[in-house]
Amino acid sequence: MSDRRKSEVVITLTAVLNLYGDSALDEIIDAFALALAERDPVERRRRLAHALLRIITARVEAQRRRLGDDASD
Numbered sequence: 001m002s003d004r005r006k007s008e009v010v011i012t013l014t015a016v017l018n019l020y021g022d023s024a025l026d027e028i029i030d031a032f033a034l035a036l037a038e039r040d041p042v043e044r045r046r047r048l049a050h051a052l053l054r055i056i057t058a059r060v061e062a063q064r065r066r067l068g069d070d071a072s073d
Helices: 003-036 041-072
Strands: none
């Protein structure tokens, strides 16, 4: 993996942790563990990207629901 790509990964993970705190850490670690089990580097990156996208999407949806619930009160 190139230094540029490594920097992009670090920036993305830092952003996710800054947004969602330590509660996202276990999910991120699980995503990395599953991705690292893949032998093919392209598939490994794909799996990690999809896992991070699922984590972010789930958290955005949860936040939307909370905001919707707050608006209805």
